[in-house]
Amino acid sequence: SSLAELGDLRGRRVLVRSDLNVPLDGDRITDDGRIRASLPTISALSAAGARVVVMAHLGRPSGAPDAAYSLAPVAARLGELLGSAVAFASDTVGPSAQSVVAGLADGQVALLENVRFNAGETSKDDAVRGAFADELAALGDAFVSDGFGVVHRKQASVYDIATRLPSAMGGLVAAELSVLRRLTEEPERPYVVVLGGSKVSDKLGVIDNLLGKADKLLIGGGMLFTFLKAQGHEIGTSLLEEDQIPVCLDYLARAKEAGVELLLPVDVVVADAFGDEASAQVVAADAIPAGKVGLDIGPESSRLFAAALADARTVFWNGPMGVFEQAAFAEGTRAVAAALTTVPGLSVVGGGDSAAAVRQLGFADDQFGHISTGGGASLEYLEGKALPGIDVLS
Numbered sequence: 575s576s577l578a579e580l581g582d583l584r585g586r587r588v589l590v591r592s593d594l595n596v597p598l599d600g601d602r603i604t605d606d607g608r609i610r611a612s613l614p615t616i617s618a619l620s621a622a623g624a625r626v627v628v629m630a631h632l633g634r635p636s637g638a639p640d641a642a643y644s645l646a647p648v649a650a651r652l653g654e655l656l657g658s659a660v661a662f663a664s665d666t667v668g669p670s671a672q673s674v675v676a677g678l679a680d681g682q683v684a685l686l687e688n689v690r691f692n693a694g695e696t697s698k699d700d701a702v703r704g705a706f707a708d709e710l711a712a713l714g715d716a717f718v719s720d721g722f723g724v725v726h727r728k729q730a731s732v733y734d735i736a737t738r739l740p741s742a743m744g745g746l747v748a749a750e751l752s753v754l755r756r757l758t759e760e761p762e763r764p765y766v767v768v769l770g771g772s773k774v775s776d777k778l779g780v781i782d783n784l785l786g787k788a789d790k791l792l793i794g795g796g797m798l799f800t801f802l803k804a805q806g807h808e809i810g811t812s813l814l815e816e817d818q819i820p821v822c823l824d825y826l827a828r829a830k831e832a833g834v835e836l837l838l839p840v841d842v843v844v845a846d847a848f849g850d851e852a853s854a855q856v857v858a859a860d861a862i863p864a865g866k867v868g869l870d871i872g873p874e875s876s877r878l879f880a881a882a883l884a885d886a887r888t889v890f891w892n893g894p895m896g897v898f899e900q901a902a903f904a905e906g907t908r909a910v911a912a913a914l915t916t917v918p919g920l921s922v923v924g925g926g927d928s929a930a931a932v933r934q935l936g937f938a939d940d941q942f943g944h945i946s947t948g949g950g951a952s953l954e955y956l957e958g959k960a961l962p963g964i965d966v967l968s
């Protein structure tokens with residue numbers, strides 16, 4: 575289902591679901607990668623003469639309007655990047671949305687306010703979601719699904735809307751899928767997966783699935799401490815998911831059985847308290863002093879991970895190695911990013927956080943094979959789960 579299947583779009587109102595969920599500091603956008611990634615589809619529709627109505631979410635508001643989650647700053651940035659003003663509707667389906675859409679000329683672009691200001695967007699009740707999707711559908715004549723980062727969500731503007739309008743897959747979703755396919759369909763070997771981020775529980779499905787597929791699994795980030803604890807080590811006040819200890823033990827055993835090299839850090843950077851850079855110090859991973867909190871992988875581990883990545887032909891990385899926002903705890907993430915830029919094969923950086931991390935650390939997008947706009951979505955794809963926003967299109 576490509577855009578061409580929608581036929582002549584001149585003068586037609588085309589609703590596009592994009593993922594414009596960008597990190598904000600107040601109303602300043604700190605990483606506009608997702609907006610940039612959404613431009614080609616929006617521009618193509620505009621160039622085809624469509625009246626383009628972009629739908630998107632920001633954060634996780636509670637289903638009611640909340641100024642802290644307004645898309646207004648995103649509309650401004652989108653307009654700058656497009657080189658022409660974007661009409662912003664201060665509600666999603668109400669009078670403002672209706673009048674903004676009615677006022678669009680051929681080729682013009684509008685952005686509706688955060689779809690999650692409406693409880694119907696994320697409702698688990700099909701009828702409630704459907705009623706909201708009906709209101710959205712009334713604003714358009716066709717639908718283009720281009721928000722790769724949300725295709726794993728069965729939500730009104732992602733899923734239900736596609737059952738109500740002639741629908742097509744946007745170029746971003748198509749491009750993301752074609753790269754991710756190379757990670758699951760006969761990946762070139764060695765295939766190395768690097769996982770970080772704070773929670774083991776977010777990564778269970780993907781570890782489970784990759785234990786039979788990847789050659790090496792490198793683990794850093796907050797989740798590494800639950801693994802260290804499972805191995806019987808002292809972890810001080812580091813992040814711990816007590817209930818995941820048995821799961822970690824099971825993964826360690828299964829990795830051994832499957833011949834998958836599961837690499838854990840041999841040293842870590844600890845501090846007296848979360849964020850306390852002045853007290854940062856490197857200690858052995860099996861000798862974390864009581865009372866200290868682990869906030870990054872250590873230099874020896876960085877070398878170990880870089881060596882494990884050196885001959886990789888396929889790499890998938892999701893989740894920072896440490897609290898990369900602070901210089902004292904950013905070196906592990908920087909080392910992994912640097913190693914990825916030199917791998918001889920395909921390197922994929924997955925996820926909003928990891929993408930923001932590499933950009934914040936000064937790397938350029940084109941140093942990597944692919945930076946995915948999807949965090950949860952790319953993980954669920956690798957887990958082999960069905961993606962409702964994709965399946966509904968076929």
Ligand code: 3PG
Nearest residue numbers: 593595723724926949950
């Ligand atoms: C993301 O940030 O991964 C996507 O925008 C999806 O957001 P969500 O996890 O709040 O659904």
